[in-house]
Amino acid sequence: MEKIPILKFGEFLLVTIQVDLYDQLAENLEADLINLVRKHHSRGVLIDISAVSIIDSFMGRILVNIAKMSKIMDAETVVTGMQPAVAITLIELGLHFEGVYNALNIEKGMELLRSKIYNLDEDHDIYSSE
Amino acid sequence: MTFTVQNREEIAVTIEKDAIFFRNAVKTYATKISMGLLYQTKIITAASEIVRNLLKYGGGGKAMIETVTDGRKVGIRLTFKDSGPGIPDLDKAMSDGFSTGKSLGLGLPGAKRLVDQFDIRSTVGVGTTVTLLKWK
Ligand SMILES: Nc1ncnc2c1ncn2[C@@H]1O[C@H](COP(=O)(O)OP(=O)(O)OP(=O)(O)O)[C@@H](O)[C@H]1O
Numbered sequence A: 001m002e003k004i005p006i007l008k009f010g011e012f013l014l015v016t017i018q019v020d021l022y023d024q025l026a027e028n029l030e031a032d033l034i035n036l037v038r039k040h041h042s043r044g045v046l047i048d049i050s051a052v053s054i055i056d057s058f059m060g061r062i063l064v065n066i067a068k069m070s071k072i073m074d075a076e077t078v079v080t081g082m083q084p085a086v087a088i089t090l091i092e093l094g095l096h097f098e099g100v101y102n103a104l105n106i107e108k109g110m111e112l113l114r115s116k117i118y119n120l121d122e123d124h125d126i127y128s129s130e
Numbered sequence B: 001m002t003f004t005v006q007n008r009e010e011i012a013v014t015i016e017k018d019a020i021f022f023r024n025a026v027k028t029y030a031t032k033i034s035m036g037l038l039y040q041t042k043i044i045t046a047a048s049e050i051v052r053n054l055l056k057y058g059g060g061g062k063a064m065i066e067t068v069t070d071g072r073k074v075g076i077r078l079t080f081k082d083s084g085p086g087i088p089d090l091d092k093a094m095s096d097g098f099s100t101g102k103s104l105g106l107g108l109p110g111a112k113r114l115v116d117q118f119d120i121r122s123t124v125g126v127g128t129t130v131t132l133l134k135w136k
C-alpha cells in the first residue's frame, strides 16, 4: 500500500505531499495523521501541498476533515504552498476550506502554527489563574 | 457549432488508478496546445469530479480526450460514458448540494463552472454521458 510519509517534529507533525493524490492515498493520509496526532498528542499539523497540481472536491474535503479531527484533539492544521491555480479552481468548484489555515510556505506555516498554539496556551493560562 | 477533431484518445476507466493515468493524459493534450496552467488545472479538476462519479455511480466506463477546433479557437474536449443506472432527474443532480451518495453534491455543478461547455445526457437503465469543453 502506497503511503505518504509523516514526520514528527517536536509537538508538530509534518507532511510534504510529493506525489499525485488519489482518493485512497488521501484517505490513508487522513487516517494516519489522525492516529499520530492522538498517539503523540501533537499540537499542530502542517501539510505542504506545493507540489500538488490538482485538488478536487474529494481531496479538498479530506484536508478539511483532517483539520476538523485534529481540532477535536486540540491540534491546529496549516496547509502550505497551495498553488494559485489550485486555490482559484477550488473556489470556483465551490469548496470552502473551513477550519484550515493557509500559509505561503513551510516556514511561514510553522510560524503560524506556533502563534496559534502560543496564543491558545495564553488563553488557557488566563482561565486557569481565574 | 461544428468542431473539427484534431486528435483523439480513448481510455478505459474501471479502477481509481485509471483516473490518474487519465489525468496525466489530459495534461499531455493540454500542454500540447499550450493551454495555460490555470485552464489546465480547471479542466483536469472538472474531469476528476466526473471520473469519480463514473466510478462511484456509473460502475466505470470510458473517457475520451480530443483536441478540437471551431476554426478559430483550439480546446480540449472530454467525453465520459458509462452504462450505469443513469440519473432520473438531471435538474436535481445538477444543483449545488444534491447527492444520493451522502456527499457534498459539488461534483456536477462545480465541474460545470470550471469549463466553457458542459453537456450531460442520461437515460435511466442505459447510462450517462458527460462532455466537457475548455478553450485554451
Ligand atoms: N455517472 C453517474 N451515474 C449515475 N448517477 C450519477 C452519475 N453522476 C452523478 N450521478 C448522480 O448525481 C448526483 C450528483 O452528483 P455530484 O457529483 O454533483 O455530487 P456527489 O457525487 O453526490 O457529491 P460530490 O461530487 O460532492 O462528492 C449523485 O449523487 C448521483 O446521484
Ligand SMILES: [Mg+2]
Binding pocket: B049, B052, B053, B106, B107, B108
Ligand atoms: Mg461527485
